[in-house]
Amino acid sequence: MADDRNDSEEKRLVFAVAGGGNVTYETVEDLLLNWVGEREMKAYLPADRTTTSAAVCHVADWLMEIDEPYDAIVTPTPGRKGEGIAEDAETHHETDDAAAKIISILGQAKADGDEAVLLLAWGEDPATAPDAITGQLLDAALAAEITVLDLTMGLEDLGYAEEVPEGEEPPNEEDAEEDAPAEPEVTGELTETEVELAADPEAEAAERMARIKTKYEKVRELVDKAEGIKPADEAQATLPPAVEPQETVPDLATVLAFVYQRLDCEDRANAANQMQPHYSRPLTRAVKHHLRTLVEDAAVAVEKVREAKREVQEALQQPAEGAPRRRGKPRDIAADVVVVLHDPAKRTVRLLERPGRPRKGETREEMSRAAYEALSADYGVDD
DSSP, X not given: OGGGSOTTSOOOEEEEEXXXXXXXXXXXXXXXXXXXXXXXXXXXXXXXXXXXXXXXXHHHHHHHHTTOOOEEEEOSOOHHHHHXXXXXXXXXXXXXXXXXXXXXXXXHHHHTTOEEEEEEOOOSOTTTOOOHHHHHHHHHHHHTTOEEEEGGGTSEEOOOOOOOOTTOOOOOHHHHHHHSOOXXXXXXXXXXXXXXXXXXXXXXXXXXXXXXXXXXXXXXXXXHHHHTOOOOOHHHHHSOOOOXXXXXXXXXXXXXXXXXXXXXXXXXXXXXXXXXXXXXXXXXXXXXXXXXXXXXXXXXXXHHHHHHHHHHHHHHHSOOTTOOOOOOOOOOOTTOEEEEEEETTTTEEEEOOSOOOOOTTOEEEEEEHHHHHHHHHHHXXXX
């Protein structure tokens, strides 16, 4: 039962996607990659003419990229985008109302103890968003106490604006400024420490250098600790470098694959956490390009080796010149299926050797060669 789940066990993530707000694939990819993490998840995407938006298609593309299956909520009118969603889905849930089915599935998941979330592309432009379906989904989800996150605003919680009780006026910006704590007054007078340093510029410079030196020594100490390196004296510095043990080094393609994976993951995580563009994307694309080139060249080389091996095997199987040919058992062709043109009225039957129009009264039939030969013998037809 869902109530018997261990509280320490992480809940499964069940989410659906909808909304007509404007959002790019890169934004969807960065947000979901950081939000989902390593959790077990289940996604539901609508395949409906009015509900399948660009955001739904972006999420479907992301799920296909990470090889994660999803279920489709299919209506009788899926539309062009909805047909693509349904075609790639693992399971179909037929319904006449996609919005109601989304709320029903998420409500059941929440009752089963899963973390149910509705991802809505709400939109930032109040003049164009939300559309009718997006607004209906928000109302229904909040009524069912389902978490709603905005794909267009960094997965912020969506909810209703706080209503002002009758008889009270909404707070304005002027009142908020009056209630804010007063900033310290700037008098232009120096503190005692500032007066002492201003009187002696050399002392000020020396104190600044002392602070910099202290920070440098702390950083250097931490680096030495992390690397396990002790400071070398002059005698150690003159010694030749020690010969490092030989380690098994992976091939170039494997190394590039690890480098690309590490750079790509760090770049995506930083971009999602700081809501900034991918600064390392040109580098990761270059590494990915060379990695793909190496893999394709290796695949071509392997195929050439296999082809050469096949040619050698075929040459070995061919009999040498002058050697007696071995005759094997003839193949039984009686069961082979042949296409014939049959005219029962005229008692004629013949093989269809090439495409063409049949004669008057003939019909195209398929039968075994044994049946064709028996019928020809019966009709007295010579091959």
